[in-house]
Amino acid sequence: MSEFQPFPGVMLDRCGLNRQAVFDLADLPGDIVGETAGYRQLILIGHGGRGLWEAVTKSGIGGADPIDDFTVRTIHRWMSEYQPGNRYAILYPGPQPVALQRLGALAGWHHASPFMVGIDAEWGTWYAYRAVVLADTHFALSPAVDPRASSCFHGRASPCAACQDKPCIAACPAQAMACGSFSLARCAAYRLQPDSTCAFTCKARLACPVGSAHRYDADQLRHTYSISLQTIREYF
Numbered sequence: 001m002s003e004f005q006p007f008p009g010v011m012l013d014r015c016g017l018n019r020q021a022v023f024d025l026a027d028l029p030g031d032i033v034g035e036t037a038g039y040r041q042l043i044l045i046g047h048g049g050r051g052l053w054e055a056v057t058k059s060g061i062g063g064a065d066p067i068d069d070f071t072v073r074t075i076h077r078w079m080s081e082y083q084p085g086n087r088y089a090i091l092y093p094g095p096q097p098v099a100l101q102r103l104g105a106l107a108g109w110h111h112a113s114p115f116m117v118g119i120d121a122e123w124g125t126w127y128a129y130r131a132v133v134l135a136d137t138h139f140a141l142s143p144a145v146d147p148r149a150s151s152c153f154h155g156r157a158s159p160c161a162a163c164q165d166k167p168c169i170a171a172c173p174a175q176a177m178a179c180g181s182f183s184l185a186r187c188a189a190y191r192l193q194p195d196s197t198c199a200f201t202c203k204a205r206l207a208c209p210v211g212s213a214h215r216y217d218a219d220q221l222r223h224t225y226s227i228s229l230q231t232i233r234e235y236f
C-alpha cells in the first residue's frame with residue numbers, strides 16, 4: 001500500500017476552493033514559510049473562476065472579509081471531516097507574511113503577466129490564493145514543477161510567452177506597462193482619480209483572452225478591486 005493517501009479535495013471543490021497543491025515541507029526552500037516544526041506537509045489552496053464567490057454569496061456570510069471567513073470555516077470543516085484529530089495550522093489567511101506567488105510558481109499556477117497579476121494557461125488570471133495550511137498529513141504530493149522553465153514543462157508554460165499582440169498592454173488607460181515593465185505608481189495614481197474607470201476593475205485583465213470563460217462577474221470584480229483600492233489609498 002502507498003504511504004500516501006489520495007487528496008480528498010471533493011468537498012473543497014464543491015465550495016469553490018478548487019485549486020489544491022500538496023508539498024512535503026522537507027522539499028520546500030527553507031525561507032518560503034516560517035516555523036513549521038511538528039508538521040509534515042504544506043497544503044496550498046486557491047480558487048479558480050466564479051465558484052467560490054457563488055458559494056460565499058450563497059452561504060450568507062457577511063463582514064469585512066467574507067471570502068477569508070468562508071475559507072477558514074470550510075477548511076476547519078474539511079479537516080475535521082477528512083483528517084479528524086490531525087494537527088494542522090492555517091498560516092494564511094493570517095498575520096504572518098507568506099510567499100504566496102513563490103508557492104504558486106512551485107505549484108505551476110503562477111506566471112507573472114505584464115500587469116503583475118499571476119496567470120496560467122487554464123484559469124488565465126481568474127484565480128487567487130485562499131489558504132496555506134500546515135498539517136501532519138500524508139497526502140499524495142502534487143507533481144513537481146520547475147518555475148524557471150520558460151518552455152512547456154508539465155504543460156504549464158506562461159501563456160504570455162505565446163501571446164503575440166498582448167492586448168492587455170494597450171487596454172490599460174494609465175499606460176502602466178507602456179515602458180516595458182509594470183509601473184505600480186502609474187496604475188495606483190490612475191485608480192485613485194475620481195473619474196477612474198479602474199477603481200473597481202482592471203481593463204488590462206479584462207482584455208486578456210486566456211481563461212476568459214472563468215472571468216469574475218461584476219460583483220466579484222467589485223469586491224476584489226475594492227480591497228486593493230483600499231490598500232492603495234492607505235499606502236499612497
Ligand code: SF4
Binds near residue numbers: 113
Ligand atoms: S493578453 Fe497576452 S500578454 Fe497580456 S496577460 Fe493575457 S496572455 Fe499575457
Ligand code: SF4
Binds near residue numbers: 173174190204205
Ligand atoms: S487596474 Fe487599470 S490602471 Fe491598473 S494595470 Fe489594470 S488597467 Fe492599468
